[in-house]
Amino acid sequence: MKRIVIFASGSGSNAENLIRFFQNNAHVEVTHILTNNPHAKVLERAKNLNISAFSFNRQAFSKSDDVLNVLKTFQPDLIVLAGFLWKFPEHILAAFPNKVINIHPALLPNYGGKGMYGMHVHQAVVTNKETKTGISIHLVNEHYDQGALIFQTTCPVLPTDTAEDVAKKIHALEMEHFPKVIEKLLIPSLKEKGNKYE
Numbered sequence: 001m002k003r004i005v006i007f008a009s010g011s012g013s014n015a016e017n018l019i020r021f022f023q024n025n026a027h028v029e030v031t032h033i034l035t036n037n038p039h040a041k042v043l044e045r046a047k048n049l050n051i052s053a054f055s056f057n058r059q060a061f062s063k064s065d066d067v068l069n070v071l072k073t074f075q076p077d078l079i080v081l082a083g084f085l086w087k088f089p090e091h092i093l094a095a096f097p098n099k100v101i102n103i104h105p106a107l108l109p110n111y112g113g114k115g116m117y118g119m120h121v122h123q124a125v126v127t128n129k130e131t132k133t134g135i136s137i138h139l140v141n142e143h144y145d146q147g148a149l150i151f152q153t154t155c156p157v158l159p160t161d162t163a164e165d166v167a168k169k170i171h172a173l174e175m176e177h178f179p180k181v182i183e184k185l186l187i188p189s190l191k192e193k194g195n196k197y198e
Contacts (some may be wrong), residue, residue, distance in 0.1 A: 015045060062089045151177065
């Protein structure tokens with residue numbers, strides 16, 4: 001069984017979507033949710049879905065091996081950042097090479113970097129009168145939003161769209177594609193068989 005650990009900072013809609021997608025999967029399971037926000041709604045979602053979850057502070061995450069040691073006990077095959085806002089520390093990345101991925105609500109390398117998350121991204125897309133945007137799923141490295149791309153898909157941005165309109169379109173793309181991309185990463189044979197997710 002392949003194990004996923006999710007990091008999230010807020011509501012956790014992507015986290016819940018992933019948990020539900022893999023709930024009855026014979027090959028993949030979400031085992032834990034970790035958050036840097038003790039008041040994050042994702043903790044409530046995890047509890048409702050019977051997934052172990054806990055919060056941590058910056059000291060435990062970046063300045064010590066506390067979170068790293070916990071992760072080592074979980075032995076995840078993939079660490080998924082789903083709306084996680086802190087920069088991932090290099091000592092954790094080094095312990096899990098090519099096993100940490102993130103979803104970004106724009107077409108990287110555009111609209112990436114520190115401070116570019118959520119509505120900040122969508123507002124920038126609208127302000128710059130972009131005609132399309134999308135999602136990017138990528139490996140995480142020591143720089144914000146600069147790891148190797150795994151998957152991108154687009155949606156149109158209409159001249160009348162507000163940032164809220166764009167947010168809804170991006171949310172729909174995330175819900176549809178994020179679980180399928182993760183499943184393909186963890187079960188490569190899906191891709192080879194030309195399965196429906198191809």
